[in-house]
Amino acid sequence: MTRSGFGKLSTGRLLMVAAIIAIVSGVSVGLGVGYVIHYDAPTTRTFFLFDRSLPFDENVFGYPHDTFVPDTITVNKGDHVLIHFVDIESTPEGHTFNLDPPYTLDAVVYKNVTVPPGGGVAGTFHNVPGVIIGQGQNATITFTANWAGTFRYICEIHQPTMTGYLVVIG
C-alpha cells in the first residue's frame, strides 16, 4: 500500500510547512483586520452637552420634556473624553449627568454664570458615577473611554426622556 502525499513528508517538514502556511495566512488576515479597524490613536475628544426642553406640557403627557443635546457621543476606545455640561434652563431647575458603570468620572462644577459675579469653582469631584448642576452652572467632566460598547448617560431627575448614549468603538 502506498503512502499518501501527507504521509510521505517527514514530521519536521510537515510541521514546517504547516507553520509557514499558518503564519503567512495569519499575517495576511492580520493586515486586513488592521486596515478594516481604521484605528485612530487615542486622543482627547471634547463635547459640549446641553439640556433642552421640548415644547410640550409635561403634566399633560406624563413624562418630562427634558432631553440631552447631543443625545449620542461617539469616541474610540482609549480616547480621553472631555464634556462641557451646561445647564441652560431659564428656570431654577437642576440636571445630573450619570454614566453607566463601569465608567466613573472626574468633574469640576462651576458656579452660576448668570448671577454676578458669576463663574468660579463650586466643587471638584473624583471617581464619581455622576454630577449635578443647577441653573446657569456648568461642569467639565472627564474620563477615559477604557471599555468598548454602548453606555447610557442619564439625568436622574428627568427619566426616562433625558437619556443619551456614549458609544465607544473598540
Add this chain to the structure above:
Amino acid sequence: MEALNDLKMLRWSAVALLLVTGMIDLYYGNSFAGFYENLWYVMGGIYIFAAMVIAANIEPRFSQLTVFAYTLFLWSVWATVALETGTGLDAVAYADKAIEAVLAVNMVLLFRSSRRV
C-alpha cells in the same frame, strides 16, 4: 510503554491548554464588548471543539497538525494587528497568547510523538 505514556500526557495537556484558551477567548468576548466580540466567541468555540477532537483522538495526525496551524495562525493575526494598530495589548490578551505559545510547543511535541508511536 514509556512513549505511550508520554503521548497520553501530551494529549491531555493539549486538551487542558485548548480548554483554557477557549474559555479565555469566550471571557474576552463577553467582557470587552465591542464591534468585534463575536470573533472572540468563534475563536473560543473552535478551541473548545478542538479540545474535544484531540481528547477523542479523532484522526490524530490531521487534527493535531491542524490545531498547531490554527494556533500559529491566530497568534500571527494578533501580533500583526497589535503591531499595526496597537490594539489587543492588554493583560487578558497577553495571558491568552502566552498560553497559545505553550500550546503550539505542546502540539509540536504531541505530533512528533504520535508519528513515532
